[in-house]
Amino acid sequence: MRAARLHEYTDQMDEALTVEEVDAPTATAADDVVVEIEGAGWCQTDNHVVEGMWAEYVPQELPLTLGHENAGIVAETGENVTTVEEGQPVLCHPVMTCGTCRPCRQGEDMYCENVAFPGLTHDGGFAEYLRTNERAVVPLPDGVDPADIAPHADAGITAYHAVKKAVAELNPGDAAVVVGVGGLGHIGVQCLDAMSAADILALDPKQSARELATELGADRALDPTSDDVTAAIENRTDGTGAQQILDFVGSDETTALGPELAAAGGDHHVVGYGGHVHEPSQTLVDGELAYRGTLVGQYTELQELVALVERGDVELRTTRYDLAEINTVAEQLEHGEIDGRAVITP
Known part of the structure; x- marks a missing residue:
């Protein structure tokens, strides 16, 4: 599959990521969910990741596929997954959590002691497919386009x-x-x-x-x-x-x-x-x-936000870009030239 990869930290946004062929992820764990990406929002955090700003805060191993605002269609599930099925549109909470540590049991997803963060610590969604887990996926209502809603995964x-x-x-x-x-x-x-x-x-x-x-x-x-x-x-x-x-x-x-x-x-x-x-x-x-x-938010808050979207109270202003244009997006955002949100459509 095609994926946009960061090979070294740089301040040059026009050459930040390299689009290349990599192996597509598969559902190897019982709670894995593989999502075919319909849209992935580009975030200012992605610029900061490119610059190396996050290297001292989270473990990062390069090359890394960026992209943490992800939505798409379920392509494969692990054997124990029951809340979603293949073909279902989903929005992905930014982090994969364990569900058993004390912060998880308190509902504080972002404080999970075993957290994995696609796009920051693990390969993210600037690719054709993303591997996440069942605790991260929010089923989308009928009629909601995953590409339209993708930036809500973090920005929203x-x-x-x-x-x-x-x-x-x-x-x-x-x-x-x-x-x-x-x-x-x-x-x-x-x-x-x-x-x-x-x-x-x-x-x-x-x-x-x-x-x-x-x-x-x-x-x-x-x-x-x-x-x-x-x-x-x-x-x-x-x-x-x-x-x-x-x-x-x-x-x-x-x-x-x-x-x-x-x-x-x-x-x-x-x-x-x-x-x-x-x-x-x-x-x-x-x-x-x-x-x-403010550190992102809880899984339940993402559900609440989707409810506001479904009611028409919150809409995203987005512009779509092909994966091949990803460095153009990075450079434009660096110079404040994007109104609303940019969405990469692999």
């Missing part, structure tokens, strides 16, 4: 997971700020709109992204490079500030917005990453500002 569930935490702290009329209306942020805006009665303010320097934000449910969209964001939020909230900030960028500049924009007791959810949090400890004490990280 990560945005949903962050929003679900934020919504628990939002009362009607509170202000929520969405920083960055890209591949994750445009999902976050919709989840906030569907799950809360908060006022949603979106920040993005791109006009097309701001227009998309208001189209998808934001009450106002601001350009942080030219608009006085602090004044706008103070006016909107009568000076109290935003109760929740969802930062889908995670740069030094965006994490610095927390103390400027947050209300007393507010949270700054760091969803995108790559930058740093540079704040004195007194900033966290004064007003009890909290920075909260």
Whole structure:
């Protein structure tokens, strides 16, 4: 089968991956599920994997097939698999979990002590076939195209997971700020709109992204490079500030917005990453500002997100690319030239 492989870490996105012929996976374990990939979303994390940013956090052996936002049709199952069958469309939770460790039994899939992460620690879905396991696959409703929904496997569930935490702290009329209306942020805006009665303010320097934000449910969209964001939020909230900030960028500049924009007791959810949090400890004490990280989400949350999709509350804006165009996608994303989400269709 064809697969896009990373052979060495590099900053040159135009030559990041090599499309080559490799052996197709088979169901060797009793709970294995082999999925014929219909669509695999390209994520900013893929750029970070190419750069070697993840090498110190997870075990990686190169060459490695990337791709962790995967959906397709079940092609083969292990002998003990009962929840899905061949020919069934599925969305793949990003990780393969054991189900028996304490975090798994608590439902915290991403904390699994025996986790395998296709596209980061094991071969992923930028290929014609992917091997995952039964605990990772979510059956899709009739009429849902796997290629259309693939990015929800990571971008969607990560945005949903962050929003679900934020919504628990939002009362009607509170202000929520969405920083960055890209591949994750445009999902976050919709989840906030569907799950809360908060006022949603979106920040993005791109006009097309701001227009998309208001189209998808934001009450106002601001350009942080030219608009006085602090004044706008103070006016909107009568000076109290935003109760929740969802930062889908995670740069030094965006994490610095927390103390400027947050209300007393507010949270700054760091969803995108790559930058740093540079704040004195007194900033966290004064007003009890909290920075909260977001690591994908639970299997059950992916089911909940699929329910929102089926109801029409959340839609993905995607552009499809052939596997041969994969380095073009990597380069375009590196330069911020993709609106919404890119989907590779092997």
